[in-house]
Amino acid sequence: MVNLDDLKKYCRGKWFSLSDDAEKIYAAIKKRNGCCPCRVNDVMCPCPDHLEELELNRRCKCGLFVANTYDPFPSLLKKFPDLFDIGGYFISCGYDKGWKDIVEEALEKIQKLNKKLDECDIIKIIQIKEKFGGLRIYTNIYNDDAELILKDAERKAKYTCECCGSHNNVTSKGSWIKTYCEKCHQKLQSL
Numbered sequence: 001m002v003n004l005d006d007l008k009k010y011c012r013g014k015w016f017s018l019s020d021d022a023e024k025i026y027a028a029i030k031k032r033n034g035c036c037p038c039r040v041n042d043v044m045c046p047c048p049d050h051l052e053e054l055e056l057n058r059r060c061k062c063g064l065f066v067a068n069t070y071d072p073f074p075s076l077l078k079k080f081p082d083l084f085d086i087g088g089y090f091i092s093c094g095y096d097k098g099w100k101d102i103v104e105e106a107l108e109k110i111q112k113l114n115k116k117l118d119e120c121d122i123i124k125i126i127q128i129k130e131k132f133g134g135l136r137i138y139t140n141i142y143n144d145d146a147e148l149i150l151k152d153a154e155r156k157a158k159y160t161c162e163c164c165g166s167h168n169n170v171t172s173k174g175s176w177i178k179t180y181c182e183k184c185h186q187k188l189q190s191l
Ligand SMILES: [Zn+2]
Pocket: 161, 162, 163, 164, 165, 166, 180, 181, 182, 183, 184, 185
């Protein structure tokens, strides 16, 4: 059965952490012999669904995990109010502050591109996230020019520390792959 320390370790270096209620929720997990309190009996904690739930709601269903405080979405929405398919296919924005400029530069280009497009071809952002250490930006429709812009941003992110934005000694590694500079990798190891 997983213990609270294992769960703390599991969160290390990730974009989410144990919530303030973790101890209370862990008591419920213990009572259920290690099973997730909001699932059927034989699903052990951490359950297979928590990542998806965190991406959707910034917390998992039972409230054990919450997304870390850096949330790029409010400022992105302010800067690019028409670029997100809110109420449609929009899912989430989740990445760390080191990639802020790269994402915003790409969105500015998409916004400019949209001005040249017909209403029915307008590109909307549905998700921006970090996956396997890489930046991923997903749109509602495919467009060749947009693809070039987004691929360029994803390429730049490969050489930029997701944590601090540095370009020095940036590598993608770790048990949970992160694209970090050497300093940030070391910080992560020593947590
Ligand atoms: Zn760094």
